[in-house]
Amino acid sequence: MTWETVIGLETHVELATKTKIFCSCTTQFGGAPNTHCCPVCTGMPGTLPVLNEKVLEFAVKAGLALNCEISRFSRFDRKNYFYPDLPKAYQISQLYLPICHDGAVDIGGGKTVRIHELHMEEDAGKLVHDPWLDQTRADYNRCGVPLIEIVTEPDFRSADEVIAYLEKLRSTLQYLGVSDCKMQEGSLRCDVNLSVRPAGSEEFGTRTEMKNLNSFKAISRAIAYEARRQIERIEEGKRVVQETRRWDENKDATYAMRSKENAQDYRYFPEPDIPPLELSEEYIEGLRAAQPELAEAKRERYQADWGLPAYDAEKLTSQKALADFFEQVVALGADPKQASNWVMGQVMGQLSAHGLEAKDMKLTPPTLARLIALVQEGKLNRNTAVKVFEAVFAEDGDVDAYVKEHGLAQVSDAGLVASVVEQVLAENQKSVADFKAGKEKAFGFLVGQVMRQLKGQAAPAVVNQLLREKLSQ
Amino acid sequence: MQLYELTALELAQKLRSGEVKQQEAVDAALSRIHAAQPDNNAFVTVDGPAFPAADLSASPLAGVPMAYKDNICTKGVATTCASKILEGFTPCYDATVVERLSAAGAVSMGKLNMDEFAMGSTSETSHAGPVKNPWDLTRAPGGSSGGAAAAVAAGEVWYAIGSDTGGSIRQPAAYCGVTGMKPTYGTVSRYGLIAYASSLDQMGPIARSAADCAAVLDLIQGRDPRDGTSLDAPAGGLLPSLTGDLKGKKIGLPVDCFGEGLDGEVRAAVLAAAEVLKARGAEVEEFALPVMQYVVPTYYIIAAAEASSNLSRFDGVKYGWRAEGYEDLTDLYCKTRTQGFGAEVKRRILLGTFVLSSGYYDAYYKKALQVKALIKKAFDHAFERYDLLLTPVAPTTAPKLGESLSDPLKMYLSDIYTVSVNLAGLPALSMPCGFDGKGMPIGAQLIGPPLGDGMVLNGAHAFQLETDWHKKSPKGGDAQ
Numbered sequence A: 001m002t003w004e005t006v007i008g009l010e011t012h013v014e015l016a017t018k019t020k021i022f023c024s025c026t027t028q029f030g031g032a033p034n035t036h037c038c039p040v041c042t043g044m045p046g047t048l049p050v051l052n053e054k055v056l057e058f059a060v061k062a063g064l065a066l067n068c069e070i071s072r073f074s075r076f077d078r079k080n081y082f083y084p085d086l087p088k089a090y091q092i093s094q095l096y097l098p099i100c101h102d103g104a105v106d107i108g109g110g111k112t113v114r115i116h117e118l119h120m121e122e123d124a125g126k127l128v129h130d131p132w133l134d135q136t137r138a139d140y141n142r143c144g145v146p147l148i149e150i151v152t153e154p155d156f157r158s159a160d161e162v163i164a165y166l167e168k169l170r171s172t173l174q175y176l177g178v179s180d181c182k183m184q185e186g187s188l189r190c191d192v193n194l195s196v197r198p199a200g201s202e203e204f205g206t207r208t209e210m211k212n213l214n215s216f217k218a219i220s221r222a223i224a225y226e227a228r229r230q231i232e233r234i235e236e237g238k239r240v241v242q243e244t245r246r247w248d249e250n251k252d253a254t255y256a257m258r259s260k261e262n263a264q265d266y267r268y269f270p271e272p273d274i275p276p277l278e279l280s281e282e283y284i285e286g287l288r289a290a291q292p293e294l295a296e297a298k299r300e301r302y303q304a305d306w307g308l309p310a311y312d313a314e315k316l317t318s319q320k321a322l323a324d325f326f327e328q329v330v331a332l333g334a335d336p337k338q339a340s341n342w343v344m345g346q347v348m349g350q351l352s353a354h355g356l357e358a359k360d361m362k363l364t365p366p367t368l369a370r371l372i373a374l375v376q377e378g379k380l381n382r383n384t385a386v387k388v389f390e391a392v393f394a395e396d397g398d399v400d401a402y403v404k405e406h407g408l409a410q411v412s413d414a415g416l417v418a419s420v421v422e423q424v425l426a427e428n429q430k431s432v433a434d435f436k437a438g439k440e441k442a443f444g445f446l447v448g449q450v451m452r453q454l455k456g457q458a459a460p461a462v463v464n465q466l467l468r469e470k471l472s473q
Numbered sequence B: 001m002q003l004y005e006l007t008a009l010e011l012a013q014k015l016r017s018g019e020v021k022q023q024e025a026v027d028a029a030l031s032r033i034h035a036a037q038p039d040n041n042a043f044v045t046v047d048g049p050a051f052p053a054a055d056l057s058a059s060p061l062a063g064v065p066m067a068y069k070d071n072i073c074t075k076g077v078a079t080t081c082a083s084k085i086l087e088g089f090t091p092c093y094d095a096t097v098v099e100r101l102s103a104a105g106a107v108s109m110g111k112l113n114m115d116e117f118a119m120g121s122t123s124e125t126s127h128a129g130p131v132k133n134p135w136d137l138t139r140a141p142g143g144s145s146g147g148a149a150a151a152v153a154a155g156e157v158w159y160a161i162g163s164d165t166g167g168s169i170r171q172p173a174a175y176c177g178v179t180g181m182k183p184t185y186g187t188v189s190r191y192g193l194i195a196y197a198s199s200l201d202q203m204g205p206i207a208r209s210a211a212d213c214a215a216v217l218d219l220i221q222g223r224d225p226r227d228g229t230s231l232d233a234p235a236g237g238l239l240p241s242l243t244g245d246l247k248g249k250k251i252g253l254p255v256d257c258f259g260e261g262l263d264g265e266v267r268a269a270v271l272a273a274a275e276v277l278k279a280r281g282a283e284v285e286e287f288a289l290p291v292m293q294y295v296v297p298t299y300y301i302i303a304a305a306e307a308s309s310n311l312s313r314f315d316g317v318k319y320g321w322r323a324e325g326y327e328d329l330t331d332l333y334c335k336t337r338t339q340g341f342g343a344e345v346k347r348r349i350l351l352g353t354f355v356l357s358s359g360y361y362d363a364y365y366k367k368a369l370q371v372k373a374l375i376k377k378a379f380d381h382a383f384e385r386y387d388l389l390l391t392p393v394a395p396t397t398a399p400k401l402g403e404s405l406s407d408p409l410k411m412y413l414s415d416i417y418t419v420s421v422n423l424a425g426l427p428a429l430s431m432p433c434g435f436d437g438k439g440m441p442i443g444a445q446l447i448g449p450p451l452g453d454g455m456v457l458n459g460a461h462a463f464q465l466e467t468d469w470h471k472k473s474p475k476g477g478d479a480q
Helices: A053-065 A159-176 A216-235 A281-289 A295-306 A310-316 A320-331 A336-354 A365-376 A382-393 A399-405 A414-427 A429-436 A441-453 A460-471 B008-017 B022-040 B096-103 B146-153 B170-176 B210-220 B264-279 B290-313 B329-340 B343-356 B362-385 B408-413 B416-423 B453-466
Strands: A003-014 A077-080 A090-093 A100-106 A112-122 A126-130 A135-139 A146-152 A188-198 A208-213 A243-248 A253-259 B043-046 B065-069 B107-112 B159-164 B179-182 B202-207 B250-254 B283-287 B388-392 B428-435 B441-447
Touching: A003 A159, A003 A216, A053 A100, A053 A112, A053 A146, A053 A159, A053 A281, A077 B290, A090 A112, A100 A159, A159 A188, A159 A216, A159 A295, A159 A320, A188 A216, A208 A216, A208 A253, A216 A243, A216 A253, A295 A310, A295 A320, A295 A336, A310 A320, A310 A336, A320 A336, A320 A365, A336 A365, A336 A382, A365 A382, A365 A399, A382 A399, A414 A429, A414 A441, A414 A460, A429 A441, A429 A460, A441 A460, B008 B022, B008 B210, B022 B043, B022 B065, B022 B107, B022 B146, B043 B146, B065 B096, B065 B146, B096 B107, B096 B210, B107 B146, B146 B159, B146 B170, B146 B202, B159 B179, B159 B210, B170 B179, B170 B416, B170 B428, B170 B441, B179 B210, B179 B453, B202 B210, B210 B428, B210 B453, B250 B264, B250 B362, B264 B283, B264 B388, B264 B428, B264 B441, B264 B453, B290 B343, B290 B362, B290 B408, B290 B416, B343 B362, B362 B416, B388 B453, B416 B441, B428 B453, B441 B453
Parallel strands: A208 A243, B065 B107, B065 B159, B250 B283, B250 B388
Antiparallel strands: A003 A146, A003 A188, A077 A090, A100 A112, A112 A146, A126 A135, A188 A208, A243 A253, B043 B107, B159 B202, B179 B202, B179 B428, B388 B441, B428 B441
């Protein structure tokens, strides 16, 4: 029998606001334990949450980009459970009236994934076990860091589709500037709901939920493992139990955490400390109008307006900072294809050599634009330009100063080139004879000799032209 | 006349004129507290300043000794909600109300006893022991702000800040013969008030007179950016607006608040109060408010539901009291909460947990929210016709100690006249309007429309210009 895998995702994304969702503590990752907290985010008695309006704005922007309906009337709810990393013993979340719902994401290949809802909530703290003292300690720095949870419909049929969706989601949220989506720092976390059914069946099988998936690789492997496990059970005549399972990276397997029978009753009810959110049409439309251009739209524009190949458009838009950089270089007068070659080649090369992300590099668009202009104007040889680029990249050095200081300006003085040409022809009579006898290869040798004399700084076009003129005399 | 017989405003005036020194006022309070505490147990923490030095120009109440109910956070002073589970908890922050009053020159004498976590109508559920009524030490002072009402009645402080979730300011004020006001929901910041039921809780003053209450509210009302539910309404100016003139005002008497279950002496005293208001120019009319029959169950479902969540943070992990001899985390939670909370608190936590449970939510909590909306609508409708409503505060005067604890359901039902005000978010005041045959004070309640706090205070002020019930002190008041 052939089996079909059915997957739905719940993705938690930490928002890149400066301060927490209900207080003014910093959201910065790291920090000594319990240094990024206050009476509000540690849930001290009598304190009250006040919504950070930036969180609402970021959630609505994300919802708009995921083609969601934005709720004009929305509310927070309390999710009640006891755990030491949750100092109020309830998480402020949204169950009944989430801020965004009914969206759709095109993940390529003609596939669209439906978004069930997107809601806002607060993150919990962390428990750290101290093996020396055999004590568990609570670090509340992460308490109150704003999250959005994006819940899809069970629309995925393979791990590849899941990864395509997550890549699209990450790019979109990064382009919006609402999250940095760093899985290794936990700012993008994903739970996978998975079931299997005979191919062609309309009914859903019993699903399990997998947690602790910390990389795209882990997600792919966990999906493969869990689908196989469920199919094997069914083929052995056993049934799949609805439960939460934990992915163990080292063992490459999932393990049962808790079954549905033991599922907690969270006793959700409307949060009385935060008034309901009533959004005006103007507010929503204002944010819609201010949405930045996303990767997909940029890709189309690069191809349509600038005639760039699809490959270039894809590469350039892989990171928003890179696309922004590229567009500014073009805006400064560089030819788009030239700029694209430089960004994809030298810029990305140097970034990876320095282990940097585009948003962290110091190189500014005017520097690269100037370099491209010097090559274009024949003042700098392309190969020399690459060397200059490598020299100025790290600290965004001054291109003109560097060229001058190192005497790298290209020689386009026809008189000087002509005298060197004459000298080279005089010293290489054999090659001249070879060329006249039809050996085109000899021409290349002569060009090389001229270039060598001029330390590689001659404009190739000028050398070619003068050589041909002399040889045809 | 003794200092403690003055109103807060009168004392403040004497402080400003130099007739009374700040130290004298504080000493007078301390000596009253020391004399009365063994009898009435109104305080859980006495913490008056050694050398009071308030800026007497800071406000019309500057320099006047007062105290806070023990569920209001005071920086550096233990705040326990009269519960074992918060033993040893000292906040590192002040409630907004405390901040504002401190800036206005208030002189805090300490923290006042109450029903544990403000759950109760008699102030007997306190871990610090029951509060007793200064008018009769065998009787309860009402609750949950029983310590606040008793302390003001016994002349230990000139005013107190209490909290009112279902009548917890007004009912003890009535039982103790003082004036207490629950302002419109959202006009006083709840930041720093340890929550019982967040959507119903509101802090307010208990004092000798409506004018004193107005002066306190002028200092504590107003938008607070730390409380998302605090209203952006104009604040201040209540005291200067008290004219005592009720000409052309219409006062409604809901007949549903004067029927079965109401003590005859209380009914007579409240109806007599209506006559006084008439004499000040008001028109008084009876009308039907049938929604009153739903208010008690609605209140207890909503309040218990919110309480079950609000009190979950008291788990022995982070602060307060922790049980000893636990096996694991769950055992730590269970033992701490089982031993740390009193019976009435646990009853309400269980009730609230039940009504929020999956499968019961729609039948109880959701239904209660719908009824709450109906109650609000019924009051809105009444205020289309009336400027104020007049009702009793409680069906009887103060009960004997221990009487109510044996029958919680009866105690819940006695909240009938006060809880509707919290469900509808309205301002309401309790004022002394007579005594029963046993010499216990009777209170009348004035209820106003949303943000009609000034109207309510003016109604009470008019009444207090005509009567002197609010000037009576309990026996033994002079014993010093």
